[in-house]
Structure formats: structure tokens, C-alpha cells
Amino acid sequence: MISDITFGQYYPSKSVLHKADPRMKLLLTFVTIIFLFVCKNFLSLAVMAFITVLAVAVSGVPLKTILKSIRPVLIILVFTAALNIFYTKGGEVYYEIWKIQITEKGVNTAIFTIIRIVILVVLSSLLTYTTTPTDLTTGLERLLSPLNVLHIKVHTLAMMMTLALRFIPTLVEEIERIMNAQKARGADLETGSLVQRAKALIPIFVPLMVSSFRRAYELAFAMTCRCYTGGEGRTRMKQMKLSVRDFVLLFICLTACAGVIVLNIFFEAVI
């Protein structure tokens, strides 16, 4: 049940994508997602699909694991497809019953949208599969560091994100422990009206809050003891360095993006 949370899941491997610089990965994911929405016809979309397949192939993450990340958005997929089929009108009419028309344009838009969402989900989950949460937040911190000029504390935000991610499994474990302890005292969490069930959560949440605050204090103590004073002047043991590998990835990605623009210009737009 709660232990099924897969958010921010990392799949350990030694692939090119795993070794690539997190900053580059973040940037490229961002760029490809933008170009996903620049695509105007199936040919340009095929280019994006191709580099997605390529990325999955070299990532070393099993296809089954990738497919698992699509499962949560299945309902959204079905929903958008249905909406597009029934509400987009234009082109040849394939089928007509009463007021509902299924048209060429509707079918095209539906297929287009599905592919687009699937690529979007696969690419972004590939990012978390190939990058550890720590690397991800560090990369984000570095990429956003220009915002420091605007007095936005990027380091603090990144640190908070790292800590939040780090404590998800700990909290899940804690919730399970407290739930068992209260169930052993006869707490009934499964039956009753909505109000009763909400009330039944009090014995879970109060101890959880108390222990979270205790943990936070302890962590703050431990960080202070290790001379943590915030981001200023802090150096890293693992320096992020762009290598040839990262520029190859950048080159492939930019070529694909250029291809999308060219195909958009020379072929008729479908959507």
C-alpha cells in the first residue's frame, strides 16, 4: 500500500545516462519536453519518439520498470484520447452516430496527444531513474544559481528538497510502525463514516508529528555539529564536470530539435 510509492525512484546502473552530468540531463530533459510541444506533425513527433527510445535503450533501465511509470497516467491518457476523438472536428468523417462524429482530425489529435504524453512521462521518469535525488537537487541548485542575484535562496530550497526526498521512506516506515501500535490497542482504521475515519487518524498523526519534529531537531543538531552554515562558501567533494559524453548528448539532442523544426516547416501540420 503506502510502501508502493515510487516517487523519485532511482534505478542503479552504470549506463551513459547515469554517468552524465545531472545539470546536462536536467537541461536536456527540459529542452526535449519543450520541443515535444513544438512538434506539428507525425514526422517531427517520430524524431522525438526516436530519441526517447534511444535514451531508454542506453539507460540500462528495464522496459518493465519504465512501463510501470506510465501506469499512473493511464486514466489521463484514456480521458484525453476520448475527449479529443469526440470533440475535435475536421477532415474526413469516419463514423457518425446521432450527434457524435468521429473525424480524421479527431483521431489524429487523439493519437498525437497520447504519444506526446507517453514521451513526456517516459522522459521525466527516465531522469529520476538515472539520477540520484542528491544529484538531481545539486544539479537543480547549480542551474538555478543565477537566481541568487534576485535574493532567492536557491541553496536552501535545494537542501529542503534533498531532505524531503531523503525522509519519504523513513516517514513511510514510521507511519506503518505507529499504525501497528495503535491497531494493537484496538484502533479501528478501516470502518466507520468519513468523520469517524478522519478522527481515527489522530492517534497516527500526533505521534508522527511529534517524532518528525524530534527528527528535525536532531538533524539540525547533527548538521550544525558538522559545521553546516548554509550554502555560502560551501565546496563539494564531488565536483560536477562536463565531459565529452555530455556534449555528445547535447549534440544528439540539438540535432533532433533542429530536425523537428525542419520537418515542421517542410511537412503539413496535423495538429
Add this chain to the structure above:
Amino acid sequence: MSAVIEVKNLSHYYQKGTPLQVTALKDINLTINQGEILGIIGHTGSGKSTLISHFNGLLKPSEGTVLVDGEDIHKDKETLRNSRFKVGLCFQYPEYQLFEETVYKDIAFGPKNMKLSDDEIKERVLRAAEHTGVSIDMLDKSPFDLSGGEKRRVAIAGVMAMEPEVLVFDEPAAGLDPAGRKKLIDLIKDYHRSTGCTVIVVSHSMEDIARLSDRLIVMNNAGIAMDGTIQDVFSRADELTEMGLDVPEITKIFAEIKKRGFDVPPDVYSVDRAVDVIRSLTEGRAGL
């Protein structure tokens, strides 16, 4: 002696059907008798906690059955719910389960869930407080204002107040100093003596177990490796060491004394008994 809990061919697998499947318990058969103090020891991951979580139905057996008072606890919802009150489970570090505004209310949480009358609840809370040495003026305080040891006793009182037929403690003395440990062990002993109900104690500490229980179960590799009296089990010190367990320090010392050629019994597991043995030895010598 009649059986309170009977475990028949119990197996439990975590993440069953996945490549990550772990066998936590394998074909366990166990009978726990009315009124005994049973100790369960085993190294970390030997299945102790998984086993006791089956006694009140928190976990459902993958295979096999658990009977409490001769009834399968997973027969229906009602039986399952009643098993929670028949078998009181006190987890490791129980002080982290406290949540109410006052100590009184927290101890009353279990009895309240049993839907007892207010008078009955009050009686039970007071009785449990007395058993655990929680003073009357403590009852109106917030549980979060108490010291660590006091919190632990309040949490134990919360389980005792349900007045279960079987009371199960998972590492009751974990994290306490020696004085606190002894106090808690004595508390459990007194509780057992005055109520006569069945007590099960899970622990790493051989000393604590030796002070408490009559019968001892040793768990190893998801199964029961030994089942017998304290003397039976501690006399198999070599096997225990192989399982990554340890016998009490005093027993080790006596094994060493025996090696040096003195005729001492192999079943010395408490300091009191050691004193007696040494006394009889020296007296025997004086007689020579």
C-alpha cells in the same frame, strides 16, 4: 495446562510472488500455555517480531493458522478484532505511540476501543497505572512532559489496561539504563504474579530473559531452533554461539571454570545461582 495460543504450520513471506520474496517464517508449530512466561530470543531478522505480529492478527499468515482460545483469529472480522484485545502487543519503543492530551486519556485509549463503560475504563486505567508504577498525579499531565522511562511505563500501561489474556512485549527494556532495565523486568514479573496471565517477552538480552521466563524459544533462520526450559537452552551454549547469540556472562565464566577442572554444574545463568554454587564449592573444600 491449557493452550492459549496455538500456531500451526505457520509460514510468512514478505513481498510474496516477487523476485524480492523473503521467507520470514517457515512452518512454525508452537503452543503457548495459559499462565506461563515465555521468552523468545533470536538474532536480528530471525523472525521474532513477525511471529508475534501474528498473535493478534496484525499480519495474516501466508500459510497455516493461528488459534487463540481454540479459535482461528482470521475466521471473521469480529474474531480478529477480539484477538486484538485478547492478545495485547507492546511494541519496541512503545513511548512513540503516545498521542493524547493527558496520561489518563492515553491509557484509556485501548479500553475505550473495547467499548467499555466509563466506570470500568476508570477502574482499568487505575489498575494499569498501579501495575506500572504510574502515580495518580501523573495521570493529569501531558504524556509529552514525562521523562523517557515514565513515557515507556505509561505506554505499557496503555496495553495492560485492555487486560488481555496474553501480554506480549517486544524488547521491553531496549534503550534503558541497567537500573531502568531491572525495574522494568521486575514490573513485568510482578504483573505476571498478581494477574496470572500469560506473558511473552521478546528480547536479545539473555540476562533479561533468564531473569524472567520459565520457558525459552530460540529462533533462527525463520524457524524455531530450540524450545525448552532456560537450563535446557543455556546448556547448549555452543549451538547458541553458532547462531550469533550469546549466553549470559556468568554462564560463560562458569563454563571457563569447568574447563579449568572444577566440578561446577553447566546451568548457572544468574548471579544468585552463581553465588550458591560457589558457596557450596568452597564449603565442600573447607570440609576436606
